[in-house]
Amino acid sequence: MKDGIVGIGVVGLGHWGPNHVRVFSQCDGAKVVIAADPSEARRKHIAKLYPQVRAAGSAQEVFSDKEVDAVVIAAPTKTHYALAKAALAAGKHLLLEKPFCSRLKEAQELLRLAGKKKKVLMHGHVFVYNRGIQYVKEGMRRGDFGKIQYLHATRTNLGPIRCDVNVIGDLAAHEFSIFDALFGRLPRWVSAAGARVLKTPREDVAFLTMEYPEGVLAHAHVSWLHPQKIRTLTLVGDKRMVFWSDTDTSEPIKVYDKGVAEEPYYDSFGEFQLRLRDADVLAPKLYQEEPLKLQAQAFICAVRERKRTLCEPETGLRVMQCLEAAQESLRKEGRRVYLRSRVKGEG
DSSP: OBTTBEEEEEEOOSSSHHHHHHHHHHSTTEEEEEEEOSOHHHHHHHHHHOTTSEEESSHHHHHTOTTOOEEEEOSOGGGHHHHHHHHHHTTOEEEEESSOOSSHHHHHHHHHHHHHHTOOEEEEOGGGGOHHHHHHHHHHHHTTTOSEEEEEEEEEEEOOOOSSSOHIIIIIHHHHHHHHHHHOSOOSEEEEEEEOTTOSSSOSEEEEEEEEGGGEEEEEEEESEEEEEEEEEEEEESSOEEEEETTOSSOOEEEEEEEEEEEEEEOTTOOEEEEEEEEEEEOOOOOOOOHHHHHHHHHHHHHHHOOOOSSOHHHHHHHHHHHHHHHHHHHTTTOOEEOOOOSTTOO
16 A cells, blocks of 8 residues: 555446546545456546546456556456456455355355465445435334334335346345345345246346344345336334335435334224324434445545454355255245354354
8 A cells, every 4th residue: 555545446347347447536544546357438438538547458457557556346246256366365355246256165264364475355335324224224224114014015116137146136235235234144044935926047127035033024126127217125113113215315215103003902892903093204314424435435435444344254155055945936936945043252
């Protein structure tokens, strides 16, 4: 590191890589040195937008660059393990986009290598840095919503359709990372059902259910084939309910003082009934910052000061376990797959 400035190299300039170049270029304490992609058109695009960033045709040019202290890998998932292993072997800190790897064993091996090399290994689950998700997490910690009854998440859009992973590996990775941020542990089991509506080799729509501690059910609908771009989370507690919408920039969070009071009364027929409670709706003002930039800043602090992040490798491994369980359930036509922790320190 020269003068405390972290030299950044980016590998992969497809859908997400250029955003990493952009946010790291905006961060204090960092300098994007080089960006690599085999596509000449993508390299020219980045060179036009960021003339100060060197464009390279291979990842090895990034790993061998002495100005590069840390590498961001935003390449296809199937390449993650080999690229990440090479980056760590070259002595680089690493931010690895989701999903961590194609297999849990590969992610575990990268974690061991990072520990051996004493390098930061951070996984890119950007939604844990979303202010709305952080609001929900803090509300759960304080008990604002009471006992959690269930959660429902929706993440849909018309594309983009990926060719390296199915919709679970692409979109459900976000939901698993959000649920992990809220609960901090693995679910007891995961069930998944999906379909190849477009008749492609990979599922483009899926419905997932999982059970967290104390019998809390969480459900997620993910799809590449939907008329609306929806990114929402509904949490129902016995005191309050909360709704988050990432696409609602004015009021992303709404807290509903609604519920059911289990106070029986009897009508003329002597039937037991429940009384509904329908009170105020609160839309708290959130200070909006781009989650990807917050994630980049956290990575820089981790490299410079060894500060912990919201995306520690252990959480990434839990997300990988959930993804593998979901894919197994998908192959078994929705059968529940029970999870046993393979992550040190997990109960």
